[in-house]
Amino acid sequence: MKIMDAEKAYSIRLAGEIVTEGDKTFFTEKYIKGTKYSSNIYSIVSKNIMQVTNGxxxxxPFYKDGVLYYIKYSEETETLMKLKSLSEPEIICTFYKIKKYLISEHGIFVIALEKTDDSKPFATTRIKYRFNGRGLLRSKYSLYAVDKAPHKIYSGDFDVEDIQCNNSRFIIQTTEESxxxxxxxxxxxxxxxxxxKKITxxxxxxxxxxxxxxxxxAxxxxxxxxxxxxxxxxxxEEGKYLLVGKDSNDSILTDLFFTPSxxxxxxxxxxYAIAQEGSSSSIYAIEGEKVTKRTEVRGKLIDFDVAGVSGKEKISYIYSTPExxxxxxxxxxYNINEEVAGIAPYVEGMDNGEYFFMLKDPAAPTLVFIHGGPQTAYGYLYYIEFQYFYQNGYNILYTNPPGSTGYGQPYEEECVGDWGNKDFEYIKKAMKSVMEKYKVVDNFAVTGGSYGGFMTNWIVTHSNIFKCGISERSISNMLSMVGTSDIGYWFNTLQLKITDPYSAEGIKKLMEYSPISYIKNVKTPVMLITGEEDYRCPIEQAEQFYVALKLNNVDAELVRYPGDNHEHARSGVPENMKDRLTRKLAWFDKYLKN
Structure with a gap:
């Protein structure tokens, strides 16, 4: 009997994009309403949370000199708005897509994308001509200055990715050289x-x-x-480098549908910067060579802002924990989901990494999840999918095997040139550990997305230890991925330490690490799930593996989601995400409970 349905699993509300100025703090709250995502802006003043927008x-949001700026969006346009107290919102400018805006003493600047006619023929001479989430690259992000009307001031056959200023220096980030x-x-x-001048x-x-x-x-x-x-x-500009935490970034992945950059x-x-240590991230303050951790939350820092004079600064932030x-x-x-009480996993350190285990019942079947990347990591935070399957009667095991971030450079490099081997051994060791420590029965299924999808395909072609598998947005043929993925032409060669993917040696190694090469070994039933607009691990990867399984009389099912790209399990079409959980549960129930 289903205890939690997919509708309830996705009923949570998520905060992000927090900004603080003076005594006021603003943030965006995102949620699913009906078949679409919705979001509103809230403020915190004198310990009271108030809804500011209701469209x-x-x-x-951005707040400066008593004015709130924000983006109002639709499927067709995004509009920069400003709102003064006790007045009606005013339109500043409208674009197809707005990536960033900057309010400064020198004016308003916007990084935006123009609308193009997708019905026209497309021609290119570039090797990167399409990109996941954007489709064919008919236009690039440009920088506009906004006076009476927006006018383009920096653009080309590249993307302007960011702009920052301190009211005397304007620094932009672009891809113009690479x-x-x-x-x-x-x-x-x-x-x-x-x-x-060039800075970097x-x-x-x-x-x-x-x-x-x-x-x-910095x-x-x-x-x-x-x-x-x-x-x-x-x-x-100084030639100096500083390591903060174990990694001066945060690549802990989530399936939360709102995670700001x-x-x-x-x-x-x-x-002030977010940095990662193992399965958690924190805010650090860096003053000269002195580094101080400013948050002690065990979880993932989603976003933050800081304001005020030194010694009296105010840090506002958003984080997630399993609960x-x-x-x-x-x-x-402020807990914006008071009615939600997630289950925290047991966390075990193992061989320089970690594994996480949510124990439902020793007699219950166990789902083994494998993260993507491979250079990302699972974290100590709330995973919609893990909580859903736990509530529906499954133990949940997920690991940070060799290749995961947050554990230092040597650990992160361990799978490079040898996909599928050391990490599989780590996963099997974690399975053995939970069977011994928590007395769970030997009744396991495997699933993962992206690199985790590759690993699922690799595992079922190299073992029969799982009752079934679900492979999502996966890789089955490393050679065909080189020419079909938006990053395959450089990503595959780097990850497998190949100089030329189309040399005889390169082709041989790419196929050596392709699960499709070992399809004759498969006995495990496999469901393949993919978005039809996935340009990272293109749908042809799942199609190949599915057809090969069927031709070899292995029980297999292919699920294709129109309108979804590589992010289909994190920020995909809401109805598709709910359908996905329901289908996965039915597949697991079929092989693990019946």
Whole structure:
């Protein structure tokens, strides 16, 4: 009997995009209403939470000089609005998509995407011509200045990704030197968009940056394309680097449908940044060479802001724990899901990593979840899917095996060049541990998405220890992925340490690490789930594996979700996400409970 249905699983409300100025704090609250996502902006004043907007389509608040700015959105447009106390909201400008806006003494600046005609033929000479979540790259994000009307001041055949200023220096982040690989640089420009100088050296992977009042620039980054590089705080104009936590970024994955991008911010001369240690992340204050952890929450820091003079600064933040999906802290703590009480896992350190176990009953079947990446990590936070399956009668085991972030550089590199082996051994060791320690029965299924989908495919082609598997947005053929994935042409070669993917040696190794090469070994029933607009692990990967399973008389099912991309399990079409949980539960019940 189903204890929790998918509708209830996705009934939570999530906070993000928190901003603090003076005695006022604003944040966005996102939720699913009917068949769509909705969001409103709330304020916290004198310990009272009040709803500021009520259109169900407002996000990205910013407060300055008594004026609240925000984005009002629809499927067709996004509009920058401003709201003064006791007045009606005013329209500033409208674009197709707004990535970032900046309110400064020198004016208003917006990074936006133009609407294109998708019915027209598309031609390209670029190797990166489409991207997950964006489709064919018919247009790129440009920087606009907004006077009486917006006018473009910085653009090209690349993306402008961010803009920051301290009212004297304007620093932008663009992909103009390495757009195909998605790496970026920082440049200083003037308010008219004229380039003054380049700030960073060679292109790198930049997660965020900030400028102090005195003009000091700090960047969370690593300076090459390798996904397994630990991130540091770089001071590019000084040639200095500082490691904060175990990784000066936060790559703990979630299935929460609202998780803002990475955050770092100067307040005076003190830099505040989120960094990761194992399965938790925290806010750190960096002053000179001194690093101080400013939050002691065991969980994932979702977003934060800081304001006020040094010594009396106010940090407001949002975090998630297994018990509470979304907590807002603004001096006091606010639980915006009072009716939700999640189950916390047991956490066990093992071989430099960690595993997590939610014990429903020793006699219950156990679901083994494998994270994507591989350079990401599961965290100590609320997972919608884990809570759903736990409430419906399953033990839940999830691990951070070799390759996971947050445990140091050597651990993060351990799976590079050898996908599927050390991490599978780690998973089997965790399974043995929970059977011995918690006396659970040997009745397991395996599932995972992206790299976790690859691992699911790899495991069923190399063992028969699971009763069934569910492989999502997966990889089955490393060779065909090179030419069909938006990142496959560089990602596959780096991860398998191949110089040329189309050399005889490159093809041989790509196929050696392709689960499709071992399809004759499969006896395990497998469901394959994918979004039809997934350009990261394209749908052809699931199609190949599904057809091969059927031709070899293995029980298999293919589930395709129209309108969904690689994020289908995290921020996909709401009705599809609910359907997905229901289908997965039926598949597991079929093989583990009947």
């Amino acid at each position: 169900g389509a407002e996000k990205m 757009d195909d690989d998605g790496m970026s640089n920082l440049y200083e420009i003037n308010k008219d968009g004229n380039k003054i 050296g060679k292109p790198g992977v930049i997660h965020g940056y900030s400028i102090s009042d005195k003009g000091r620039i 960047v969370s980054m690593h300076e090459n394309l390798n996904p397994w590089e630990v991130n540091r705080i770089a001071y590019p 990475y955050k770092m911010k100067y307040n005076g001369d003190v830099l 509470h999906p979304s907590m807002v802290v603004n001096g006091d703590s």
